[in-house]
Amino acid sequence: MGERTIIPFGPQHPVLPEPLHLDLILEDEKIVGAVPSIGFIHRGLEKLVEKRDFQEMAFVIERICGICSFIHGQGYVQTIEAVMGVEIPERAKYLRSFWGELSRVHSHLLWLGLMADAFGFESLFMHCWRVREKVLDIFEETTGGRVIFSVCKVGGLWKNVDGDTLRRIGGVLKDVDKDIRPLADVFMRDYTVQKRCVGLGVLTKEEAFQLGAVGPMLRASGVAMDARKLGYAAYGNLEFEPVTENAGDCQARIAVRVREIYQALDIMRQCIEKMPGGEVATTVKGNPQGEYLSRLEQPRGEAVYYGKGNGTKYLDRFRVRTPTFANLIPLLHIIPGCDLADVPLLALTIDPCISCTER
């Protein structure tokens, strides 16, 4: 038994674009415990519902996080629509699913790049982000923004996308698919990647379930749980199966996300084929009265949105349970026992989004 040392990790750390702080308790190079402290980017924006009316709030909620921005906006408007009993047009549902999946591709590519950077494979990082720019171009063309889109509103969408543009985007998606294949090959087969990731940070099926892991973290441990199967937006009419792996280690989490990119591209193809014509928004009258809880699948896992209206244009309460918050507990479970040098990799493996977590 060596002497115990405490090493602070973060809040400003080269591997993390965001401030997460961990106090790592070490015996020699082995970690025996980790104590997180958060709150560096807490803004308190849930409280803003008392100052901004429910339509304006959609823009604020989208800014919970710049990576999952679209799906946050979607979660909010979906909750308020359910409270108010608004049925949105079919085309808007398909477009929401389309943009949701595009967000997933952009987020997973971003994560794969950061992961490559964390294990010191910088050219792979650059290639992932090169492909990601093509996805961002599609976003910019269809919504006007690269990372913050503001297209969701209570009652539908602000913008429509015409059929010709969608068909052309279908062509671009094929290119994206072609570009991703060689990169995926490196992630799945490369010797150095395997050396760093196989058998690292194993979370068994039971542990993942009991500790409340969500998203790719949970599915990499063999639990087929995916909130998209609830059939919100247009997912009820689209064909897909949750992607699962059984190993539960870092390599399995990479594999789940790589396969989810292909899945998302496939869902987008289905959206383009099946999308009906017509309007994308209905008029909304009155104010929300009542409460609702809705669940969505973000790139990082399941997010839960709760909204409560009191009949005025300001909500009483709005609450988000974000996937990173759920995944922090499994992270603290897998860190003890590993080497200090593996901590950046493990911290990244849950795809941490601190902006979401702290809001």
Add this chain to the structure above:
Amino acid sequence: MSFLPKSPWLVHYDASSCNGCDIEVLACLTPVYDVERFGVLNIGNPKHADIFVVTGSVNEQNKAVIKNIYDQMAEPKVVVAIGACATSGGVFRECYNVSGGVDTVIPVDVYVPGCAARPEAIIDGVVLGLGVLEAKYGEKGKVAS
């Protein structure tokens, strides 16, 4: 456009940003924009950096961290505030835990607008920052080397 014989190195800190501006800062380094070809590096060590790039607004907990990074940087140094939040608090300015822009804690030289700021705007801001850096060298009677 200014002229410096030395390439600026950046240190980036996410104050309480939504991530939007942060990933755009990272996007500047990757192939489409690729500022590394001009020798601009994003590094973790504040003592190596010439330009401090801050995204997001300030709150009670990260005030000390921002001040700490700024104090550790060697003179002359330039601060670039990126995005609406870093310049004024932006969409979050009325939140209870947001006390305003970065200029409430440290002096800011260049403000980059946008929510989220586009990579072109960020690069433009850093280039403006270079001019400020050059002027600061001049004030000290030194030529950057």
